[in-house]
Structure formats: C-alpha cells, structure tokens
Amino acid sequence: MSDRQVSSRSDFDPVEFGRIDRVGEARVPTPVPGPYMGDVPRPFFLDEENCGEDAPDGSSVFLEGAGPRERLYYDPGKVKCAIVTCGGLCPGINDVIRAIVMQACHGYGAASVLGIRYGLEGFIPACRHDVMELTPLSVSDIHSFGGTVLGSSRGPQDAGEIVDALERLNVSMLFVIGGDGSMKAASAIWGEVFRRGLHISVIGIPKTIDNDINFIPKSFGFDSAVDTAATVLRCAHTEALGTHNGVGLVKLMGRESGFIAAQSTLSLGIVNFVLVPEAPFALEGEGGLLGELEKRLARRGHAVIVAAEGAGQHLMGDGERGTDASGNPLLRDVGAFLQARIREHFARRGLPLYLKYIDPSYIIRSVPANSNDRVYCGFLGRHAVHAAMSGRTNMVVAKFFDHFVHLPLPLVTRRRRRLDVRGNYWRSVLESTGQELAMIGENSLS
Structure with a gap:
C-alpha cells in the first residue's frame, strides 16, 4: 500500500x-x-x-x-x-x-x-x-x-x-x-x-x-449525448431553413470543455458557428460574431449557432458568481445572452431576423x-x-x-481535460463550420 x-x-x-x-x-x-x-x-x-x-x-x-x-x-x-x-x-x-x-x-x-x-x-x-x-x-x-x-x-x-x-x-x-x-x-x-x-x-x-x-x-455516455445533441441540431437547422434570415441557436452542455458542441458539430456538417469555453470570441468589431452572422445571413439566408454553456463568460461581466454544491463556479446563461444581443443587433440594423433558441441540456444527459x-x-x-x-x-x-x-x-484528478484549440481536432471543427478564424481572438490558429 x-x-x-x-x-x-x-x-x-x-x-x-x-x-x-x-x-x-x-x-x-x-x-x-x-x-x-x-x-x-x-x-x-x-x-x-x-x-x-x-x-x-x-x-x-x-x-x-x-x-x-x-x-x-x-x-x-x-x-x-x-x-x-x-x-x-x-x-x-x-x-x-x-x-x-x-x-x-x-x-x-x-x-x-x-x-x-x-x-x-x-x-x-x-x-x-x-x-x-x-x-x-x-x-x-x-x-x-x-x-x-x-x-x-x-x-x-x-x-x-x-x-x-x-x-x-x-x-x-x-x-x-x-x-x-x-x-x-x-x-x-x-x-x-x-x-x-x-x-x-x-x-x-x-x-x-x-x-x-x-x-x-x-x-462513457459521450457518444449517446452527441447522438441526442445531433437530433436537436437537425431540428434547429430545419427551423432556420423555414424562414428568411432564420437562425437556430442551440446551447449544449460543456462548462469548461466544449467537446459535445464540437463533436455534434462535426457529426452533421450543418453548423455555421460553434462557440466553446476554450476559444474566447468577440461579439462586435472585425471578425465578431454579430458581424459574421450578418454576413452569413446575407449570403445564405439562414444559420445555425452552437454554444457550449461555458462559452462567452468573458462577455458577461466579472462580478461575483458564486459556486454550486460541487464547488463549480456558477455560469451565466450564454444562450439567453446571445439571443438578446443578436436580436438587438438586427433590430438596430433594421434587418429581419427569425431566431429560435433551444436549450436541451437535461434531455441530452438523461437518455439511455x-x-x-x-x-x-x-x-x-x-x-x-x-x-x-x-x-x-x-x-x-x-x-x-x-x-x-x-x-x-x-x-x-490533476486537471480537467480541455479542447486543444491549436490542434488538428479543433481545426477540423473550424473547417466544418467555415467560421472566420478571426473570431477566435488570441487563441486563433496560426
């Protein structure tokens, strides 16, 4: 011993x-x-x-x-x-x-x-x-x-x-x-x-x-979660296709690691923007999400966005957040935040927008x-x-x-595993979505 x-x-x-x-x-x-x-x-x-x-x-x-x-x-x-x-x-x-x-x-x-x-x-x-x-x-x-x-x-x-x-x-x-x-x-x-x-x-x-x-x-359970998430993404894609300037926004589980968002994105090839905790992104300015989404809708008339729950926390303030029973920092709701900011942006620009927001988190984890x-x-x-x-x-x-x-x-138990945003796997995710690498900010691939 x-x-x-x-x-x-x-x-x-x-x-x-x-x-x-x-x-x-x-x-x-x-x-x-x-x-x-x-x-x-x-x-x-x-x-x-x-x-x-x-x-x-x-x-x-x-x-x-x-x-x-x-x-x-x-x-x-x-x-x-x-x-x-x-x-x-x-x-x-x-x-x-x-x-x-x-x-x-x-x-x-x-x-x-x-x-x-x-x-x-x-x-x-x-x-x-x-x-x-x-x-x-x-x-x-x-x-x-x-x-x-x-x-x-x-x-x-x-x-x-x-x-x-x-x-x-x-x-x-x-x-x-x-x-x-x-x-x-x-x-x-x-x-x-x-x-x-x-x-x-x-x-x-x-x-x-x-x-x-x-x-x-x-x-174990990751493949099953991705299967269920992929079903949700197909529904979001269908909703986005159903209207001009339709957007399907889906929040998936992933507090500190964006593996479910990344893998479900790769599994279908219908996601246009994937946002994960490991890759900070900007909303405004050159290469920001709002401008890139506007360009995407002008070109194709629809878009699907996937956000891991831990993504975008840097955009929602640095105030005290507290912790849950397991000691994990409480997260702000990136899905609701993005929904509000996207709506504000398109309203300010006088552009039509039909956005459907889906949060399937507990469905994904509770399936057999x-x-x-x-x-x-x-x-x-x-x-x-x-x-x-x-x-x-x-x-x-x-x-x-x-x-x-x-x-x-x-x-x-030494640390949590995270996506390597400079590795081949994440590069494949970006190639699948076609999103601009400038969105990734300081972690962009070289």
Whole structure:
C-alpha cells in the first residue's frame, strides 16, 4: 500500500507515471477462466494532443492493461462490494452498475453488492438514506433506462465518515462512478483508508457528460449525448431553413470543455458557428460574431449557432458568481445572452431576423445509453471488478488508444481535460463550420 502523487513533467518517469497501488499481495486463485492479463505494463506513445501537460510530447508511458488476473487479493466468496454514483446524470450509469453486479456475482461469486443511495450522502448517517441490496435479478433491466437507479447528489462529504460507514458495512471494495469531483472524493477516501491501514480497494469509473476527465480521450455516455445533441441540431437547422434570415441557436452542455458542441458539430456538417469555453470570441468589431452572422445571413439566408454553456463568460461581466454544491463556479446563461444581443443587433440594423433558441441540456444527459456506450460501459464495469478483486486500488478503469487500462487516480484528478484549440481536432471543427478564424481572438490558429 502507498499514498503518492503522479510525478510532474519536470521529473517525468514513464514507469512511475502509470504505477497502480495495491492493498496487498495477490495469492488467491481466481474462479474466472483465462486468458489472464499479465502484470507487466505496456508502453503507449504520447503526443501533445493526448498528453497535454502530463508528460513531455513524444514520450512513452507504461500502463497496466485491464482484465482478469490469475491471482486475487480477496477471497471472492467473502467479498462485499459497494457502488456509489455521484454528480450529474449521464447516459450509461445504469449499464456500469449492472456490469459490476453481474461480474461480481456471476463471475466471482461475491457475497453481496450494496448500492449506496443518493451519492456520497448515502454514507452519512445524518442523511438517513437506506442502502440497497443489488442482485443480478434486481439490475437485470436497469440498462434500459436513463439516469441512475441509485440516485445521486452533489457536494463533498467527510472522508472519515465515509470510511467509518465502509467499516460498519464490512465493505471490501468501493466502486465510485462520477466525474472530476467524484474522482477527487475517491482519492480522498483512499487516502483515509490508507491512513487507517485498512484493506479496502477504491476503484473509480470516470463519468462526465462534458468528456473532461484528464487523460481519458472519451468518457462513457459521450457518444449517446452527441447522438441526442445531433437530433436537436437537425431540428434547429430545419427551423432556420423555414424562414428568411432564420437562425437556430442551440446551447449544449460543456462548462469548461466544449467537446459535445464540437463533436455534434462535426457529426452533421450543418453548423455555421460553434462557440466553446476554450476559444474566447468577440461579439462586435472585425471578425465578431454579430458581424459574421450578418454576413452569413446575407449570403445564405439562414444559420445555425452552437454554444457550449461555458462559452462567452468573458462577455458577461466579472462580478461575483458564486459556486454550486460541487464547488463549480456558477455560469451565466450564454444562450439567453446571445439571443438578446443578436436580436438587438438586427433590430438596430433594421434587418429581419427569425431566431429560435433551444436549450436541451437535461434531455441530452438523461437518455439511455446507445449501443456503443452500452458495450463500452459493460467493459468498464467488468474491468473495474477484475481490478478490485486483484487488490488494485487508488485507480480508475479507462479506455486509452483502444485499449482498456488502469490509470492512477492522482493522474485523472490533476486537471480537467480541455479542447486543444491549436490542434488538428479543433481545426477540423473550424473547417466544418467555415467560421472566420478571426473570431477566435488570441487563441486563433496560426
């Protein structure tokens, strides 16, 4: 057991970078049939777009492959597991829950699997939430529904109280399904487990509708969210085409990262302006959105604008905004702001405008997972159980370069993943929209 931090770029070690903690030596034969994964990490080559600030460009890092091991740390028949879901909804949460339960019970014969209700609150006695017993029968069809069968909540809870609850419940392994804040909570829980010298495995399954978990190219539920967003964009395009000088304005989720806006834009090729938090834009003046929109309507008579919810915050003042229960800064409504400013501009210019504003955010995150995400979630859930049974801890299961791997929790909690506005992906988005690069301001591509 150890409690450590991932090294920075200045003291980069390609082996230490991906080293996974363990609660103890694995000596118990597994009941799961082979083939088995070995314990020797494999190299992965990194470039600037997939390593960001975590490793030097052109480095190789060594990561453990995910999958069953020949030897386990825990005696499967005596193991009690717990699952908790935290933060906002996301397509596929129920699929991950189901996969964990099925693998733990059918694959390993675990003694029981507990479902912690309403996020980390479910561990706190004062919140008085009951614990659910999860069985293969009780989760058999939950993947048909969106949301989470366990419920969720936002906001921090005391790691000491959580570990107290794990001890009271005699839990051997905890699976935390959540986003950036939830992975930080999982890391804090592991820190308290380590401090007390307990043998409890803590495994994270990263979940974020914004696709902003560090070092993970694509989170589960992202494809499903993009599918739903694309349906909304088609409707906005139809509305815009239906009138002269028609504009469809759509606000999509994306507090600090514009991946949903960018990917849904690329998926259809009907968006003319995409606005993301990573690329500040001007409203007025040369290359500003209002002037460029006016030119677009003069040429084609219609336009579609997509704005991530975190875009344009620099245009709406620097006053105190407060934070939500998770500690995230509260955002001003960029959709309502743009709608008002666009209407004002065209009225001032004496030009006709027929603008339809659509905000589908909660629809996008509450749908059931699509087929690709269901397959993805199944692998994540099963690999999480394999990792925990082998005694691994303080880690997440992730898909990296088409391989399922183990990543240290300190790596994925270091920062939020953001669009690289100087990379090839963002260039492709701009090529799809045809919007003027001058709109991007100081982050413009060179």
